[in-house]
Amino acid sequence: MVDATDMVPATAASREPATMLAPKKKRPSRAGAIVRYGLLIVVGLVMIYPLLWLIGASFKTNQEIFSTPWFWPQNPTFQGYIDGWQTSTPYTFGRFFFNSLCIVVPKVIGTAVSSTLVAYGFARFDFPGKKLLFGVLIATLLLPDVVTRIPQYLLFRELGWLDTFLPLFVPQWFAWEAFFVFMLIQFLRAIPREMEEAARVDGANTMQTLIFIVVPMLKPAIISVCLFQFMWTMNDFLGPLIYISSVENYPISLALRLAIDTTEAFNWNEILAMTVLALTPSLVVFFIAQKYFIEGIATGGVKG
């Protein structure tokens, strides 16, 4: 119901008090805004300071790092980067970057392809046992990761895949991550089916409909999936720790630990310099794809 007072016509007389009130109202709200944004800026700085310190410290000498909490280096030097890149092993850090790439690329592609296929199936087709299977899929979301570690390890040991990259990305080729499948299903549910029906009338078969119609419409969600998977994989420590044993196969996350283990006095500037390098790919990729990323999350979450 509309309140009767809302329906008073906006004549000059009835508008007048509003215009008189307006400046009075504005002043406290401006002060409020200053307080709000001031607070946000302070909290934001507190949150980002460790990152700023990390970047600053990577240009400091080892002695300077712990002598001052201020992030700006007094005598900026690249020595940390130069020494860190060489590492204490026979391999340079480039090798570890390459190893990470060997895991990340097949993992991201496999996740995107398989999750899209499975989500398409669940969202658009009716088949016997669909409800049960979907229930099982969602149930795996609730299963703690750690529970499956040991059986998986035994499985991959039997397959002779230990100390290879295979255990780190092959499961993802089979829509292993229920979260991504669920996210894509939610996104698909928000897309009307008429476009796909039009494509079928136009003569497209199921796969053509998926590739030419559904995937382009799903693009924001698929990009989000790729981004998530990229960042999670770059940061994954436990997976490589379990399956990778020889240094030549170490990805970045393990290689960073390597530096801590093998040197007697930690060369913190080298570790921090390499940490900065290790962060860079995730940050770059995120900022490039930020637009799609947010679109994908927002649509997948709000609708459906």
Added chain:
Amino acid sequence: MAELQLRSVEKTYGNGYKAVHGIDLDVEEGEFMVLVGPSGCAKSTTLRMIAGLETITGGEVRIGDTVVNDLVPGKRGIAMVFQNYALYPHMKVTKNLSFGLRLKGVAKPRIAAATDEVSGILEIEQLLDRLPKQLSGGQAQRVALGRALIKSPDVFLFDEPLSNLDAKLRASMRVRITDLHKRLRDEGRPATVVYVTHDQVEAMTMGDRICVMKDGRIMQVADPQTLYARPANAFVAGFIGMPEMNLVDAVLTRDGGVPQLTVAGQTVAVRDGLAGRITAADGPVRLGIRPQHLDVVDPDAADAFTGEITTTEFLGHEVNLHVRLGGEPLVAVTPADDTTTALGRGDRVGLKPRGAKVHLFAPGDEGENISLGTH
């Protein structure tokens, strides 16, 4: 181009709900057939079964000489225009138009020629480089039409294509579609069309024949004139025509061959044009008379019902009079002149049915017309 036949077509959903109860329908080659009915009458379901977007759970759909029950939509030789256009959002108009042809592997020069021709016919040449989101509703619907036209299908299927457009645009698109249909017929490549709508104006103005449906059954299939003048049952009579036909309970008696109708205690003799047509015995019936066929006369005049006006609606050239006759409401449409315009709530007025236009139906919502004569 080909004819379309539906033979005892049924649709039963997985939960046991039967939406379509054995429909028989023949659409001739080049004919514009409109499926019309209230929402939930399964007209869209029927169309989607013809298209192959819904499975057919009983009966047979035939396009030309082929039974298409088990063919995928792309192999049925159909094209469809959807209510919300269903343009591919990531493709420019050109690509939207040619998607079907590209899938078929048609050579590029032929695709270009077809795109040119279709965009010329529909006047969308200047839109070819746009994305669907840059089109207005009317433009998008023209592109959707083009996407169907470019395939030169055997049968065109329209699923309420104009219901998303505003009234003005709807009227112009209506004319455009019927023009296009006639033009194709004149060019010697007639298009068989099945057009679903809930709007009786679209149905009456566009269809060569109209199929009126209710609850998954066909009520009547006929050309617009027949549908209006000789409705097969009370449902069709009430569905077609504006304002709706008056349908009131009455008792039929005969007095020396002259039919007498008693409504709410008033008995009126219908002297001409009805006696010869009645095919049922005396008894309770439903009287059907269109508002346009009730003449406004003085109260208590001979052969006229007398009632009290509850509302008048002035429309400029005519006046709608809502009259209460005992418990029965009646509407009469009368030309606006000084007398009728002066009538107001509470005035008593006589309503005389024109005998030739009176319909009698068997009792019930779908009571059959018992005043069609024996031919």
